[in-house]
Amino acid sequence: MFDFNSPSFKRSLAETIAWCAGQSLTAHPEESGDIRRRRALLDESNRLFRTVFERFNHNWDKVRASAEWHQSQELNKQADPDTLSLLDAQLRTAALKPSFQLDEFKDDLWDKAVSEVVAKRSAQLSNVSMSVESQSLAGGSLLEFIPSETLMDGAAKYSSNGFFDVNNVPPWDIWVGFSDRILVSWVPSVLVELAQSGIEANPEGCIRWAE
Numbered sequence: 001m002f003d004f005n006s007p008s009f010k011r012s013l014a015e016t017i018a019w020c021a022g023q024s025l026t027a028h029p030e031e032s033g034d035i036r037r038r039r040a041l042l043d044e045s046n047r048l049f050r051t052v053f054e055r056f057n058h059n060w061d062k063v064r065a066s067a068e069w070h071q072s073q074e075l076n077k078q079a080d081p082d083t084l085s086l087l088d089a090q091l092r093t094a095a096l097k098p099s100f101q102l103d104e105f106k107d108d109l110w111d112k113a114v115s116e117v118v119a120k121r122s123a124q125l126s127n128v129s130m131s132v133e134s135q136s137l138a139g140g141s142l143l144e145f146i147p148s149e150t151l152m153d154g155a156a157k158y159s160s161n162g163f164f165d166v167n168n169v170p171p172w173d174i175w176v177g178f179s180d181r182i183l184v185s186w187v188p189s190v191l192v193e194l195a196q197s198g199i200e201a202n203p204e205g206c207i208r209w210a211e
Contacts, residue, residue, distance in 0.1 A: 002179050002210075004142075009184075012118050012176045015125050016186045017138045019173060020091070027194045029086040029161070038079040039158075045075035046155050046201050053203045081154065085162030087194075091171035096120045102169050105147040107181055114178035121173070139189035142210035144182050145170055149206040156207060160198030163191060168207055170195070184210060 003009060031039070049072045056062035063069050098113040145168065156164040164170055174185040187195045199207050 002177070002182065002184055004210075009177050012122075013137075013186055015118070015121055016174055016176050017140070018125055018128055019121055020140075020186070020188050021138075023091065023173070025090065025188055025190050026087075027161075027190055031086070035084060035086075038081075039084055041075045042079035042081050042084060042158050045072045045079060046159065048072040048075070049153075049155065050201070050203055058204075079158075081158045085157055087160075087162035088165075090162070091173035093173050095124065096172055098172055102165060103152065103167050105150065107148065107178075110147050110183060111178050114175050114183060117172050117175050118177070137186065141187050141189075141192050141195075142176070143170060143174075143185045143187050143195060144208050144210050145185065146181055146206045147183065148181055149204055151204045151206070153203070155201040155203070156198035159201035160194045163194045164198045164207065168198075168202060170207070 048068045052063050052066045052068040052072070056066070096117050098117050100109055100113050104110075147169070150168045152167045154166040156168045157166050170183075170185045170187075174187060176184045176186050178184070195207075199209070
């Protein structure tokens with residue numbers, strides 16, 4: 001279990017909050033009429049996928065054989081979802097980018113990657129004064145992601161406008177720590193609604209709010 005009161009976690013959390021305070025963040029980028037139309041197609045595609053996924057109790061053979069699955073895939077193709085995520089670059093600062101591919105899901109790799117990001121961010125903030133004793137989340141929320149459980153279906157990415165990536169990974173700027181198979185991130189208040197949209201679209205439940 002995560003020790004949210006450990007000095008190292010509290011330090012990393014304070015640095016994450018300080019880092020995000022220096023970013024210009026938005027949850028509602030301007031969208032054209034065509035993007036809104038295709039986003040509606042994608043919403044229907046995701047709805048069909050969730051319905052059939054639950055109906056067949058996560059049995060992929062039955063899911064892929066269903067009419068709803070094929071209809072969902074056709075709507076997804078028309079929506080062209082790779083062009084719909086307008087916030088892909090937000091909170092993914094090049095200077096903090098981990099040096100491994102985010103489609104690797106071994107716990108030891110994630111442990112090293114998160115430690116790498118935390119160290120890079122700490123170095124960038126070496127001259128910034130901050131309190132590490134406060135228990136406040138500064139209006140934000142803690143998010144959990146379990147890399148080993150992701151299905152990499154991309155639904156959370158498109159529902160969150162790119163807050164999550166195609167593998168359901170939250171942006172690395174907000175990573176706080178990794179322990180017991182779980183990545184914990186801090187979500188600024190302005191982005192909580194976006195993150196919630198991704199959580200709701202994620203059928204396997206690999207992303208959730210920390211309790």
